Amino acid sequence: MALNLIVKVHPVVLFQIVDAYERRNADTHRVIGTLLGTVEKGIVEVTNCFCVPHKEYADQVEAELNYAMDLYDLNHRVNAQESIVGWWATGKEVTNHSSVIHEYYARECNNPVHLTLDTTMANTTRMGIKAYVCVQLGVPNGKQGCMFTPVRVQVTSYEPEIVGLQLCAKTQTLPPGQALSKQGGVxxxxxxxxxxxxxxxxxxxxxxxxxxxxxxxxxxxxxxxxxxxxxxxxxxxxxKMSADQFDQMFNSNVKDLLMVVALSQLIKTQLQLNEKLTLLTTL
Structure with missing residues (x-):
C-alpha cells in the first residue's frame, strides 16, 4: 500500500530546504528537518517544513527532538490542517543514520516519507529530488529489518505560487529592454x-x-x-460561439471589470476624505 504513494511537494518546501542548507554551520555536511502536510487517498502533499538541529557521528545521531516538537506545536496553532508526514534531508543518498532518524518519525505518524534533496548539484545542473518509504523486511519470529524503497515524487503548486515562480524565473533571463531593479530583483x-x-x-x-x-x-x-x-x-x-458572440462577451466582461475598478477607486477616495474629515474634527 505504501509503495503506491505519490508524494507532491510544493516549491516553498524546496526553498526552505535550500535556505536551511545555506544557513548551516561550517562543520555540518547534512541538514535534516520535518515535513508537514496532508495525506489523503494515497497522496502525500507536502506544503511546509522546518529544520531540526542535529549532529551526526560515526556511531550515533544527536537531534534536538524537544525543539522539533515545540516548533511543530507552534506551527499547528497557526495551520491546524498540517500534520507531520515525514522528514527531509539534504544529499542524494540514504545514509546509515537515516534508519535511526526514520524510527523517530515512525512514532509520530504512519508510514512517514523520507525526502532527499541534492543541494550540492555536483554532477548535474538540476537539483535531484527523491522520496522513499520504509518497508519492513524479515521472517516471522526472526530478525526484522527495513529497506528504503523509492516512491513517485512530483512538484506541484497553487496558482499564487506559480505567479511567484514565474517572477523568480525572470531574474535568470530577462527579456530585452528590461533591467534589474536597484535591489537586484525584477x-x-x-x-x-x-x-x-x-x-x-x-x-x-x-x-x-x-x-x-x-x-x-x-x-x-x-x-x-x-x-x-x-x-x-x-x-x-x-x-461553441461565433466571433461576434466572443467579441460581445469579451467587451461585456471588460466593461464589468472597468466598472469594478472605478467603484473601487471611488470607495478609496471616499475613505481617504472621511479619514481627513475625522482628523479635522478631532483637532
Whole structure:
C-alpha cells in the first residue's frame, strides 16, 4: 500500500530546504528537518517544513527532538490542517543514520516519507529530488529489518505560487529592454502587460500543438493516446460561439471589470476624505 504513494511537494518546501542548507554551520555536511502536510487517498502533499538541529557521528545521531516538537506545536496553532508526514534531508543518498532518524518519525505518524534533496548539484545542473518509504523486511519470529524503497515524487503548486515562480524565473533571463531593479530583483508587471505576456505564451503553445498534430497526421511522429485525450477534452471545453458572440462577451466582461475598478477607486477616495474629515474634527 505504501509503495503506491505519490508524494507532491510544493516549491516553498524546496526553498526552505535550500535556505536551511545555506544557513548551516561550517562543520555540518547534512541538514535534516520535518515535513508537514496532508495525506489523503494515497497522496502525500507536502506544503511546509522546518529544520531540526542535529549532529551526526560515526556511531550515533544527536537531534534536538524537544525543539522539533515545540516548533511543530507552534506551527499547528497557526495551520491546524498540517500534520507531520515525514522528514527531509539534504544529499542524494540514504545514509546509515537515516534508519535511526526514520524510527523517530515512525512514532509520530504512519508510514512517514523520507525526502532527499541534492543541494550540492555536483554532477548535474538540476537539483535531484527523491522520496522513499520504509518497508519492513524479515521472517516471522526472526530478525526484522527495513529497506528504503523509492516512491513517485512530483512538484506541484497553487496558482499564487506559480505567479511567484514565474517572477523568480525572470531574474535568470530577462527579456530585452528590461533591467534589474536597484535591489537586484525584477519588478512585477502591470496587469495589461501580464495579459499580453500570457497571450504570447498561449499563442506559442497553440503553435506547438498544431505542429504536433500535423506531424502525427503526416506520420512523422508516433501518436500518443494520452495527448490525444487531453486535446479532445480541451476542444470539448471550449464553448461553441461565433466571433461576434466572443467579441460581445469579451467587451461585456471588460466593461464589468472597468466598472469594478472605478467603484473601487471611488470607495478609496471616499475613505481617504472621511479619514481627513475625522482628523479635522478631532483637532
Amino acid at each position: 519588478e512585477p508587471m502591470l496587469d495589461l502587460a501580464q495579459i499580453a505576456e500570457a497571450s504570447t505564451k498561449l499563442l506559442t503553445l497553440v503553435d506547438q500543438v498544431l505542429n504536433y498534430v500535423d506531424d502525427v497526421l503526416a506520420g512523422k511522429q508516433i501518436a500518443d493516446n494520452q495527448v490525444g485525450r487531453a486535446l479532445l477534452d480541451m476542444v470539448h471545453s471550449v464553448p
